[in-house]
Amino acid sequence: MEIEEVKQLQAKAKEIRKMTIDAIGYLGVGHIGGALSVVEILTLLYEKHMDVSPENPRKKHRDKLVISKGHAGPALYSILADKGFFPKEWLHTLNAGGTNLPSHCDMNRTPGIDMSTGSLGQGISAAIGIALANRLDGIDKKVYLIIGDGESNEGQIWEGAMAAAHFRLNNMIAFTDYNKMQIDGYVHEIMNVEDLNAKWNAFGWFVQRVNGHDFQDMNMAIERAQKELYRPSMIILDTIKGKGAFFAERNLANHNMNVNYETAQEACRLLDTPDALEKSL
Amino acid sequence: MNQLEMRAIYAQTLMELAAQDSRIVLLEADLMKASGTTVFRDRFPERTFNVGVAEANMVGVAAGLSAGGKIPFANTFGCFASRRTYDQFFISANYARLNVKLVGTDPGVSAAYNGGTHMPFEDAGIMRNIPKLVVFEPCDPVSLKALVIQSARHQGCTYMRLHRKAIETIYPENETFELGKGKVLNDGNDVTLIAVGAIAVAEALKAAEILIKDGISAAVIDMHTIKPIDTELVLQYAKKTGAILTCENHQVINGLGSAVAETLSEDYPTLMKRLGVDDEFGEVGTQEYLQERFGMTAKNYAACARELLKKKNNIQKKSK
Known part of the structure; x- marks a missing residue:
């Protein structure tokens, strides 16, 4: 990937991050930590890799994304709004009664959402089903899946890990958003998931581990995964929960927190002044 | 009276449906022999998915297949189909408004020698709490066949209690049935x-x-x-x-x-x-x-x- 493209992606990610902070701040509360840790991967997928069309969100031949950590919905809504799946004004309706943008992803309410998620662990099975359906129909498209690190405590993740490898789902590319925090504390203190590389390897997946905020690294990993002939891919993303929001980053309480709108706006401004943001952390 | 094995009728009906409709797929969780669907696998191997002893994953995969446009029938013992996969069936299939046909075999005392751990007396009840879900239990081979066909045609999830054993036919062969009509x-x-x-x-x-x-x-x-x-x-x-x-x-x-x-x-x-x-x-x-x-x-x-x-x-x- 050319430097110019990386710069464009970085600029886009900044925009998406601002939109996400703004939407949660406007509401006053939300799952900001786990939304901000996946901004870069979502930006990369939707800007560069995924074949989707906002004018026809349900076209049969398309790449699909299952965001199993459904509480990251607000980040996904920002990129979908930016792509034109729905008006950007919707972002200020997050969690309002009757909204099309609920806290957790809902395929029946939000254009561009491919699977309803929210009960952790379930997205991997759904992604397997979609990958199997694609194979049956000869649809040469990918199913992308994002799971959380805390979510990896769920037994269903490992049932799915076994099945995807068994069915040789090379059309499935998964990511673990390894932001090292879960609701009650640090993952290694609450329920350690390590050694993640070894675990996914042992289950028969093609495993890579990269910086989840670095476009160049992630892009190379995705391109390698796309060339896999037999195995599903797991790309473990080292990320920072609450990345980029001065009030949330590295704050153990950032899973679902109150956010004052002025604070949110201040956080968006700081994103334009990296030095000041660095000092504020 | 004519005795027919219910699971054989079930498998036969699924095969007839599958022959007409390429969207019909089958999921099992290591109880394919019990469900009697090995004949389906032999005829439609590419449309049969045995996920092993992992019922929650089976129902989640079925939901994904449905999201991909398929009409999945997923079978396991009723105790597992209900208690063990409830959240997966509730959220990934029903809440998502998908089209998963879950089948719980060996209802109640028909579990017999498998005993109390395998004897679902509550499966239909807990399923009844899922919004819009159709819950049914055929009583003979004729109603079984007709209702499975109706279930496949119904746009939305269904839960069927399937008595697997051979039982007497109650209805004449050409009897018609409608889900929701006694x-x-x-x-x-x-x-x-x-x-x-x-x-x-x-x-x-x-x-x-x-x-x-x-x-x-x-x-x-x-x-x-x-x-x-x-x-x-x-x-x-x-x-x-x-x-x-x-x-x-x-x-x-x-x-x-x-x-x-x-x-x-x-x-x-x-x-x-x-x-x-x-x-x-x-x-x-x-x-x-x-x-x-x-x-x-x-x-x-x-x-x-x-x-x-x-x-x-x-x-x-x-x-x-």
Whole structure:
């Protein structure tokens, strides 16, 4: 990937991050930590890799994304709004009664959402089903899946890990958003998931581990995964929960927190002044 | 009477559906031999997915297949289909408004030698709480075939209790069925037995034969769909007979008995008695033993019908 493209992606990610902070701040509360840790991967997928069309969100031949950590919905809504799946004004309706943008992803309410998620662990099975359906129909498209690190405590993740490898789902590319925090504390203190590389390897997946905020690294990993002939891919993303929001980053309480709108706006401004943001952390 | 193995009819019906519709796919969780669907796998290997002993994953994968446009039928024992996959079925399939056909085999006492751990007396009840889900249990090979076809055509999730064993045919071969519409198998004026499933419907019919010898005219209804319940038919027979007995191979809590009681108490309070398992766990034994143990016999149904009639007559005397 050319430097110019990386710069464009970085600029886009900044925009998406601002939109996400703004939407949660406007509401006053939300799952900001786990939304901000996946901004870069979502930006990369939707800007560069995924074949989707906002004018026809349900076209049969398309790449699909299952965001199993459904509480990251607000980040996904920002990129979908930016792509034109729905008006950007919707972002200020997050969690309002009757909204099309609920806290957790809902395929029946939000254009561009491919699977309803929210009960952790379930997205991997759904992604397997979609990958199997694609194979049956000869649809040469990918199913992308994002799971959380805390979510990896769920037994269903490992049932799915076994099945995807068994069915040789090379059309499935998964990511673990390894932001090292879960609701009650640090993952290694609450329920350690390590050694993640070894675990996914042992289950028969093609495993890579990269910086989840670095476009160049992630892009190379995705391109390698796309060339896999037999195995599903797991790309473990080292990320920072609450990345980029001065009030949330590295704050153990950032899973679902109150956010004052002025604070949110201040956080968006700081994103334009990296030095000041660095000092504020 | 002609005895046919229910699981063979089920597999045969699925194969007929699959031959006509490429969207039909099958999922199993290491109980393919028990479900009797190995013949389906042999004919449609590419459309059969055995996920191993992982029921939650099976239902989630079924939801994904549905999201990809398929019509998945997923089978396992009823105890696992309900208790073990409830959240996956609730969220990934039903909440997502997908189209998953979940089948729980070996309902209630038909689990017999597998015993209490494998004996679902509550599966239909907990499924009844899922919004918009259709919950049904065929009572013979003819209704099984017809209702599985209806289930495949229904746009939305269904839960079927499947009695796997060989049982007698009750209906003529060309009988028609509609999910949500009960069938009057025997008309009567004094008391109505509303039954569901292979064991209860067969025993209710035999009970009606016993009762007629005492001069009691008992109606028997096959209420194959417990959700949505056929309100119209329940009310019609409540008005006609004034006494309702519900018969099920299931807990009386939250099953057919509850569904009928809810309908009656809201719209036409009627004397009734719920027969089934009364707040107990299952246990091991032959099916015959367990039917006796939990009162799922024609003899008990007839005795309870007489008791209910006595109450009805006393009330009528008092009101006069």
